[in-house]
Structures are given as structure tokens and as C-alpha cells.
Amino acid sequence: MFALKPPYPDESVAPADLLQWAIETFGNRFALSTSFQIEGMVLLDMASKLKMPFRVITVDTGRLPEETYKMIETVYQRYGIRVEIVVPDPAEVEAMVALHGPNLFYREVPMRMLCCRVRKTLPFERKLAELDAYAVGLRRSQNETRASVPKVDASGPALKLAPLADWTREQVKEYLTRNKVPRHPLYEDGYTSIGCAPCTRAPEPGEPERAGRWWWEQDAPKECGLHFTPDGKVERRIDVLLREIREVSQNRHVHCLK
Numbered sequence: 001m002f003a004l005k006p007p008y009p010d011e012s013v014a015p016a017d018l019l020q021w022a023i024e025t026f027g028n029r030f031a032l033s034t035s036f037q038i039e040g041m042v043l044l045d046m047a048s049k050l051k052m053p054f055r056v057i058t059v060d061t062g063r064l065p066e067e068t069y070k071m072i073e074t075v076y077q078r079y080g081i082r083v084e085i086v087v088p089d090p091a092e093v094e095a096m097v098a099l100h101g102p103n104l105f106y107r108e109v110p111m112r113m114l115c116c117r118v119r120k121t122l123p124f125e126r127k128l129a130e131l132d133a134y135a136v137g138l139r140r141s142q143n144e145t146r147a148s149v150p151k152v153d154a155s156g157p158a159l160k161l162a163p164l165a166d167w168t169r170e171q172v173k174e175y176l177t178r179n180k181v182p183r184h185p186l187y188e189d190g191y192t193s194i195g196c197a198p199c200t201r202a203p204e205p206g207e208p209e210r211a212g213r214w215w216w217e218q219d220a221p222k223e224c225g226l227h228f229t230p231d232g233k234v235e236r237r238i239d240v241l242l243r244e245i246r247e248v249s250q251n252r253h254v255h256c257l258k
């Protein structure tokens, strides 16, 4: 748990100023968390212009599109930053796939959220133990579940910063163009939000920005759980599924040791 007490920067703080405050205040216990979408790249570019060292982390779920791995190389070539890659627990992934198959996410919402939990949120939460603060590219206008995202959120185990919370998509694109910031290649194919390969596609014309994420789901939040707490019913179901997975992975471990 971070020790810094309020006051924190308020809602009027400019994105670059918030990043500078975080780097100066937390040093190595601050990181920018990104999946190399346009918002994350704006923050990365802004932070690099501050000329102070900072960490960049990303979660490799094991199901990312090839283009995302290319972005990791692009970031190194353009900014000289070696991105820290966070990976899921192999035993948990193995047990989940053994019990439910590799593409369990297409079956029902709790299965999809289980996969997101095992491959994305749990590894990220483990990484958070190293951090006091992290910045993400969330914007309020991305979808309704993000409509009230604060710029500084002190409710979790680490301070969560959303420096672009009040930016529009147009502001993001304008920054990218003006600063010649590299873009994830899938935007060229019409994608407006980018996640894992089997769970993301380009939206139809006129659809909301995040409509291409888990496009087969009706009335489910377009979130992986990193930025959303699902309702209690789904949450309890995922807890049960997760317990099963852990039992299987622990039994396999014990079996291997014998």
C-alpha cells in the first residue's frame, strides 16, 4: 500500500504535469502501464519528453496480436525503453485450458472474465506489489463504464493515474500527429480499441469505440476487469471457477513433486 497521503494533484492538472509529479514523487515505484493503444502511446511520448527515467509495463496475456509485439520493438527503437513484460502464472493458464479449453471466452461471460482474470488482471495485480503508483490511458469518453474515471484514484493498492481522463479521441489523435508518435499497426485496419487477438476486431461503421472488444457478448461490460468490477453474481461465479483452476494446478504441482 502506498504511503503518500493526500492532497494529490487535482482534476485541473495537465497530463504532462501529472506524469512529472508521479515520476518525481515515486521514482522507480511508478510505472506507465500500456497495451500500446493510442492513449498509452501519448503518455509514453509525454513522459519521455520529461527526460527522466521511468518504467513501462505491459501484460502479455499469451494471446496478443503479432502487431502488439512489434510495438514493443518500436518503443525500444524510438524511445530506447525496454518494456517490462508481465506474464500470467503458467500453472494457472495450464489448468484453465485443461479444464475449459483454449477458447473458453466465446462460451459465456463468466468464462471470458475468468480468462481475463487469469491471463491479465491477476498478473497485473502481482506486479502492482512493486509499485506505489501507475498511469493508464483511460478516457471518460471511451465508454460509459469509464465516464467518471478520476485523474487520481487512491482507492486501490497503488495510486492509479489517468492523465488523459478528460481528453477526447480527437485530442489524442492530434497529439499523435503533431509529435509523430508511432501508432499500433492495427489502427490502419480500422481497429479503434486493441486487446487480445481472438477477442478484438474492427467495429462496424458508427459503432462505439470499444464495440470491437468481446464483440459477441450482449449487455456485458467492455472491460477486462483491470478497470471494472463486475456485478457480484458474475464475480462469485468467477471465484468458483478460479478456485477449481487453483486446485487443479496445485494437484498437478504436488503430483510432479512425487
Ligand code: SF4
Binding pocket: 061, 063, 105, 112, 113, 115, 116, 117, 119, 120, 195, 196, 198, 199, 224
Ligand atoms: S481478452 Fe480474451 S484472450 Fe485476452 S485475457 Fe481476456 S478473454 Fe482471454
